[in-house]
Every structure is written in structure tokens, then in C-alpha cells.
Amino acid sequence: MQAWVVERPGPIDGGPLRKVRRTVPEPGPGEVLVKVEACGICRTDLHLTEGDLQPKRPGVVPGHQAVGTVVARGTTDRRGTADQVAAGEGFATGERFAVGDRVGVAWLRGTCGVCEFCRAGSENLCARSTYTGWDADGGFAEYVVVPEDYAYALPTDRPAEELAPLLCAGIIGYRALVRANLPPGGRLGIYGFGSSAHLTAQLASAQGAELFVVTRGEKNRALARELGAAYVGDRPPVALDSAIVFAPAGDVVPQALEALKPGGTVAVAGIYLSDVPVLNYERHLFHERDLRSVTSNTRRDGEELFRLVARLPVRAHTTVVPFDKVDEALADVAHGRASGSLVAVLDG
Numbered sequence: 001m002q003a004w005v006v007e008r009p010g011p012i013d014g015g016p017l018r019k020v021r022r023t024v025p026e027p028g029p030g031e032v033l034v035k036v037e038a039c040g041i042c043r044t045d046l047h048l049t050e051g052d053l054q055p056k057r058p059g060v061v062p063g064h065q066a067v068g069t070v071v072a073r074g075t076t077d078r079r080g081t082a083d084q085v086a087a088g089e090g091f092a093t094g095e096r097f098a099v100g101d102r103v104g105v106a107w108l109r110g111t112c113g114v115c116e117f118c119r120a121g122s123e124n125l126c127a128r129s130t131y132t133g134w135d136a137d138g139g140f141a142e143y144v145v146v147p148e149d150y151a152y153a154l155p156t157d158r159p160a161e162e163l164a165p166l167l168c169a170g171i172i173g174y175r176a177l178v179r180a181n182l183p184p185g186g187r188l189g190i191y192g193f194g195s196s197a198h199l200t201a202q203l204a205s206a207q208g209a210e211l212f213v214v215t216r217g218e219k220n221r222a223l224a225r226e227l228g229a230a231y232v233g234d235r236p237p238v239a240l241d242s243a244i245v246f247a248p249a250g251d252v253v254p255q256a257l258e259a260l261k262p263g264g265t266v267a268v269a270g271i272y273l274s275d276v277p278v279l280n281y282e283r284h285l286f287h288e289r290d291l292r293s294v295t296s297n298t299r300r301d302g303e304e305l306f307r308l309v310a311r312l313p314v315r316a317h318t319t320v321v322p323f324d325k326v327d328e329a330l331a332d333v334a335h336g337r338a339s340g341s342l343v344a345v346l347d348g
Contacts (some may be wrong), residue, residue, distance in 0.1 A: 003141035009051030039139035040065030066139025173200030192247030262287035
């Protein structure tokens, strides 16, 4: 099969990605092999490729927003991890997916299932969590293996390129929106307006929020206006109830905090953020303004998002690129030349 690998992390213009031929992987116990139809291109893939996030192993295949069809299953012996068996918590959940089912492969790939965070429903904080396209090969390939407990059942009546961005941009945006504690009908600030932000904006707007978007690039600003933002510019003209920082720039955080009403919340959605400048307590945090981070997601977040998307007018605005142009598409993300979501589509 063909696959893109991170050969040597570094600036995207220097060519850290390389397209290679590899053997089609085999699914292990509790895993399924997925023939990829399309894979969304995420800023996290860019951070991994450029080395902001160090690859967990050499030659890893990025991509964690893959849509495809199950073509093979591993064995069904699913006793669990050694720790689970030792704790008397082995499990056999049965087959979730059959050959021919359409599934989504997302960022979160595995958790231990037994730590205090997993037990409390906060598996996103599991210290032994693993991730698609970082710990294990991802969806910038013709085939990808995924533990079926971490795959999502997807509808067959929507194009793969519309579904792919929901698997990370959508899920993370949804979790960020929850973490932002936006009151009904409240004013939401959105800083940065890429793939995740434009999906989150639609979710918030469908639930009655008024949107105030701060972003660079005329394409992003035009999309924000198209999606009904009340304000698009450099600084919101009114006090906000909540804000989400999608831009990976720490110097945006004080600006977002300063724009809040008393009692407001800023959620930082990115996996990577440059350093936050020193905050002034009175200007940025006093009057019970809250600053929250967002770390990965739980599977429940994904299931809730897909239920919402099924009944709300939320649609990814996509630019489809050929599989052979994944490296060029990531360069477009790096240089702000794209708006909405970029999705690589495979032939056949």
C-alpha cells in the first residue's frame, strides 16, 4: 500500500513527509483493518510533521480523521490489558463491526480502562492513552488498523469528505464548546477560524449563540461571515460570555480573557500552544474569569457530537485534495492558505 510517513520532523517546506510503499497491516485481537476512503488534514498533523509534537516512533504515518470500510477483522479474543486481567477486569465485548461496515478512525486510539481517570469517565486524561498517527500509524495511507472499541460507526449516506473532519476537528471543537461553559444564547468569542473552529461555530450558532470571530486571513474571515458571525475582526466590540482559543498562539490568551464579562470562561482547544505571556491578575483573571485547557477527548464526546450533527445543520466546508498532495495541503495549513477543512481523498 501507499502511505505518507514522517521521515525527519522539521519545517513542512523542507520536506519532512515522504510517500512510501508498505505492507498492508494486519489487525490484531479486537482490531479491524479499514480501507481508507478519505482522511482529514489537521493542524495536529502539521505539529507532528514539523516536530512541535515529537513522533512516538520513527516513520510514523500521520492522519487521524479517517473514514473507510472494514475489510478484515482480527481475532475475537479480547481479554483486555495485562493490568485489567490482573485486576479481575478482563472483558469480551463481542464484535462491534463486521466486514463491510463504514467506520471512522479518530485521534484517541486507546486507554488503560482502569486508572482513576478512566473509571471517572475522563479517559482523555489517562496517562497511558495512545493516539492515532502519533503512537500508531494513522490514516494518511490506503489502509489503517484501529481497535474497534475506539472506532465510530458512520452513516453511509454522507460523503466521506464531509464526515472526515468531524472525527477530530468536530470532536475537539465540541469538547472545547462544553469546556467554555457558554450560557444559552450567550456571546461566544472564537480566536482562529480553521477546521475545528468553523464546525464549532455552527454547533454554537445552532444552539442560539452569538458569534464574535477574531482571525487572520480573508478566506477565514469570509467563511466566518458566511456562517453568520455577528462580528469578524481584530477585537470584539462587546464583552463576551465565553471564548475558545483555536489559534496555537499563546499571546491570544490574554486578549481573550480581557474580552470576557465577569464570570466568563476561556477554553484553549489546541494540543500545542506557544508560551502564554505573563497575565495581569486584575485585567485578565479577577472577577472570576476562568481559563481552561482542553486535552484530547473521550469517546462519549464523539458519540454526543455525532448525535448532534444528525439533527443540527452542521456541515464541514471542505477542500478536497488528492492523496498524492498531502504534503502540499499541510503546507497550505502552515501558511494560512486554506479555509475550512482540507481532506485527502483516495481513489478506488
